[in-house]
Amino acid sequence: MLSRSSLPDQVFHRLVSDVLAGRFAPGERLPTQRALAAELGVNLASVREGVKRLEQLGLVEVRHGDAMRVRDWRLHGGPDVLVHLIARAGSLDVEMVRSVMEARRLLLGESARLAAARRSDEQAALLSSLAEQLAGAAGDEAAQHLDFGWYAVLIEAAGNVVFLLVMNSIRALYLEHLELFRPIVSDRDELVARYRAAARAVAAGDGDAAAAEVFQLAAAQETRLLQALR
């Protein structure tokens, strides 16, 4: 079949795309559910499901008895909107990638500081171990997964639920465009030294050093990625 995803999924993506592309101004009336169903050739229930998912993202407002209205995602959008913002038009939106990478760098840096204070011995050992595995990783794809595993442990050790959830969101983004983020692990030898240093600092409980190392590690990856995007 042509459709690899469910009908409501297709409706959902179509609407997200339309709204995010600005084809409807904020506050503007969306076509009625019945009209959308007719236009897209699907059942009313499928339209409804898609629309309600839009609503959960904070992209539209739907009130019983009144028309559906588009909301300004910069005011009401939650972090889950990111996945759809960054991948618009097939390729990555460079400005969005810049924002994500910047946020990632700051988030990971602070996570490292917290982790240095809160990590368990087991977590400290795991960070070291993963750094070594990264040194001998077979290929770039394997390295990518190890890279994300390393950060996952770091954030778990930081003991902050918000950071954990935001990073889950960024990971989802990662996994959907794995090839495009490949530059993050290029030129690995230079990076491995930083993983090791950061793991040492976390294990030693030196928050400032851990933050600085992770910050620079993330910055290095950021530079690689942004350069590759041109």
Added chain:
Amino acid sequence: MLSRSSLPDQVFHRLVSDVLAGRFAPGERLPTQRALAAELGVNLASVREGVKRLEQLGLVEVRHGDAMRVRDWRLHGGPDVLVHLIARAGSLDVEMVRSVMEARRLLLGESARLAAARRSDEQAALLSSLAEQLAGAAGDEAAQHLDFGWYAVLIEAAGNVVFLLVMNSIRALYLEHLELFRPIVSDRDELVARYRAAARAVAAGDGDAAAAEVFQLAAAQETRLLQALR
């Protein structure tokens, strides 16, 4: 009528509550949609809509032909799960509040640093203006809104979409439990000095000072809130 929320909404909240309370172990089979419909006394379509919203949160995995399975929210949950985690059992979960406030403090601090470098003149003036309005705010509720307005401008000035979206999420949380967060603006005179100083630092383009001021402002609010929660 008495039921302020739609049927699928109620199904959704019921399921979220069940999953987040751990009444289903990760990987465990959820009741079938038909069974849920019968048990809750609603239509299959309503169950489906609720379930799909669960799926969008990353709380369950639903595969055509197979049973629905619960996922571990610590691994797959997005930031939108926060709203449901923090308000469990009617009152605020103190551990979650601690995480949110900690993340907020770090996020705002770094936003201030970025804002100092990127703010427009208009934004700098607005921050000052809002600080003055806070000084003469009528009541605590008015102060709360001004407080959030102040941070909204700061984050807008920081020019990072991720921060913007995460803060939208935290604000949604805020607005749903406005009374419970009231301590954030208590003892206002002491706080006003910090708003002013921070606004000055951002206007002057002094990133370090701006970050430090906002960091301490947020920390002060954090202390007030956590003490009030006992």
Added chain:
DNA sequence: GGTTTACATTGTTCGGAACACTGGAACAAT
């Protein structure tokens, strides 16, 4: 023993109907 087929289970989509809420238009009262 390994492969294939058939079936039961479960999610997915449909079409159509009835219900409930909202905004505005027409009307009535002041």
Added chain:
DNA sequence: ATTGTTCCAGTGTTCCGAACAATGTAAACC
């Protein structure tokens, strides 16, 4: 002329029952 009321068309919400499609399992087959 203004205010309050009633009614109606438009729109979202929920229902029902049926048929379709994917998955996992177990029986049947070679």
